[in-house]
Amino acid sequence: MKLMIDDANLENIKKIYEFFPIDGVTTNPSILAKNKKQPFEVLKEIREFIGSEAQLHVQVIAEDADGMRQDADRIQKELGNNTYIKIPATKEGLKAMKMLYEEGFFITATAIYTQMQAFLAAKAGAEYVAPYVNRIDNLGANGIRTTKEIYDIFKNNGFKTKVLAASFKNSQQVLELCTYGIGACTVSPDVLEGLIKNDTVAMAVKAFARDFEGLCGTGKTMANCN
Ligand code: E4P
Numbered sequence: 163m164k165l166m167i168d169d170a171n172l173e174n175i176k177k178i179y180e181f182f183p184i185d186g187v188t189t190n191p192s193i194l195a196k197n198k199k200q201p202f203e204v205l206k207e208i209r210e211f212i213g214s215e216a217q218l219h220v221q222v223i224a225e226d227a228d229g230m231r232q233d234a235d236r237i238q239k240e241l242g243n244n245t246y247i248k249i250p251a252t253k254e255g256l257k258a259m260k261m262l263y264e265e266g267f268f269i270t271a272t273a274i275y276t277q278m279q280a281f282l283a284a285k286a287g288a289e290y291v292a293p294y295v296n297r298i299d300n301l302g303a304n305g306i307r308t309t310k311e312i313y314d315i316f317k318n319n320g321f322k323t324k325v326l327a328a329s330f331k332n333s334q335q336v337l338e339l340c341t342y343g344i345g346a347c348t349v350s351p352d353v354l355e356g357l358i359k360n361d362t363v364a365m366a367v368k369a370f371a372r373d374f375e376g377l378c379g380t381g382k383t384m385a386n387c388n
Contacts, residue, residue, distance in 0.1 A: 164346035166217065167354065168328060170197045172207050174351045186217030188328065188348040190248065202240050209241050219270050221248035230258035234267055246289065248272040251279040256286045263287025270326060280312040284323035290346065294329035306338050313344050333357050
């Protein structure tokens with residue numbers, strides 16, 4: 163399963179990249195707005211930092227298919243290889259996906275709240291579809307179940323489209339989808355930190371170090387003990 167950062171703040175991205183095994187970055191218009199820098203200024207900085215091999219997912223703003231196509235052209239031109247054009251899975255979005263797929267763009271269908279949106283986006287040529295796990299939960303439905311069913315639909319229909327699950331609020335939601343073997347998750351920096359944060363583990367590691375120092379002396383490690 164690929165793991166991506168759902169953020170556009172370069173400092174946050176750098177901090178996460180230093181420690182976590184990360185495959186790319188996803189953004190959306192609200193994430194860009196929160197960052198307060200001009201879109202292409204920050205997106206180019208992110209591309210430069212993550213390199214041309216990593217995935218960068220960037221959303222169109224236009225709501226009609228022709229406008230989406232123009233947004234996609236600019237995004238692709240500015241950000242280069244391995245840039246995925248995020249297109250909301252609306253009726254106009256499906257039209258844009260079909261056109262852009264024919265032209266060889268990588269498409270991530272976004273704003274996925276239902277299995278049927280995902281099915282149609284896959285048929286229209288999306289490389290990824292992004293179901294919004296937590297937002298689906300907030301509607302009183304079940305985001306994990308919806309995401310698993312989308313995965314099953316793709317498998318049972320022989321689609322090459324992969325699931326890029328998004329909108330997570332806790333580790334359990336991510337874990338359930340890792341266990342199921344979906345294609346990718348995109349996770350905010352604070353939820354990513356929560357995947358490994360565990361005071362019991364930290365205490366166990368401290369106790370190992372204390373015991374070793376009892377044997378070899380303060381500050382000693384395998385690098386400098388006798
Ligand atoms: C990804 O495609 C979505 O834009 C994003 O993950 C939504 O996350 P949120 O529900 O935390 O805003």
